[in-house]
Amino acid sequence: MGSTEALNMTGRETQELLATFSAMAPLLTKCSPAPREEERDPKKAKTQHRPQKEEQKIDLPQVVMQMAKLLIRMDADQNLLRKQDSFVFYMQMEPELVIHVLSARAKQWHHEMAQEPQMKTQDWKPLRLTLMQTLAVTMQQRLQKLYGCKPADQLYQTAMSHNLLNAQGEFFFQGWDPASQQLTQTTQAPIAMERMRKYMEQLVETTADPANIIKFHSLLATGEQSVTPWLLQISLRCDELQTLLETLAGNKV
Numbered sequence: 001m002g003s004t005e006a007l008n009m010t011g012r013e014t015q016e017l018l019a020t021f022s023a024m025a026p027l028l029t030k031c032s033p034a035p036r037e038e039e040r041d042p043k044k045a046k047t048q049h050r051p052q053k054e055e056q057k058i059d060l061p062q063v064v065m066q067m068a069k070l071l072i073r074m075d076a077d078q079n080l081l082r083k084q085d086s087f088v089f090y091m092q093m094e095p096e097l098v099i100h101v102l103s104a105r106a107k108q109w110h111h112e113m114a115q116e117p118q119m120k121t122q123d124w125k126p127l128r129l130t131l132m133q134t135l136a137v138t139m140q141q142r143l144q145k146l147y148g149c150k151p152a153d154q155l156y157q158t159a160m161s162h163n164l165l166n167a168q169g170e171f172f173f174q175g176w177d178p179a180s181q182q183l184t185q186t187t188q189a190p191i192a193m194e195r196m197r198k199y200m201e202q203l204v205e206t207t208a209d210p211a212n213i214i215k216f217h218s219l220l221a222t223g224e225q226s227v228t229p230w231l232l233q234i235s236l237r238c239d240e241l242q243t244l245l246e247t248l249a250g251n252k253v
Contacts, residue, residue, distance in 0.1 A: 128216040140200040206241040
């Protein structure tokens with residue numbers, strides 16, 4: 001880990017926050033009450049002839065600025081932690097895609113809770129786990145159908161036409177290209193169909209534990225509604241799931 005002094009304090013948001021705290025210091029100084037006469041210790045009257053030590057003055061603006069910098073460091077640490085345990089799924093909105101399966105399952109879950117609001121049986125699952133399991137199982141089922149296809153079958157040809165697979169029938173990786181302003185295929189080694197089947201089995205197994213799924217919900221989409229981001233936050237104690245998601249990050253699957 002780097003030292004805290006390496007934290008960037010020149011960003012616009014950081015400077016605005018520091019300026020806000022700096023403006024608070026004079027207000028705190030005005031609000032600080034002076035000790036009242038009746039609150040003073042009467043025993044001190046006997047020792048007034050002794051030279052009193054000068055009270056050390058507190059540089060309140062400096063203290064406030066140190067608090068501001070501490071808060072900024074804490075926020076940076078939290079953001080760094082989120083990068084380690086959080087993943088974003090970019091859900092496309094076409095009618096046949098999985099986001100509509102998730103939406104239907106969420107409505108069903110809320111309906112069931114409305115019918116039985118006190119239902120807390122062994123079969124009950126929180127919404128985040130229900131949706132993540134729905135996503136994992138749906139991906140596994142769809143991949144299994146594709147796996148059983150021959151290259152001449154309609155489903156396989158559809159996958160190829162949508163650029164889901166490369167020419168060898170493998171799931172390739174893609175990344176954002178700032179020059180062309182679009183996703184392009186990377187040089188990372190693609191994942192073969194057989195290996196992806198095992199990854200999907202692993203995904204279903206590791207997302208079945210409620211302790212592994214901390215959050216899974218949609219985020220506010222910006223611009224056109226062609227893609228909706230979903231945030232998945234997992235437990236850092238589940239190394240298997242984290243390694244799997246890091247392996248699949250950016251993959252076309």
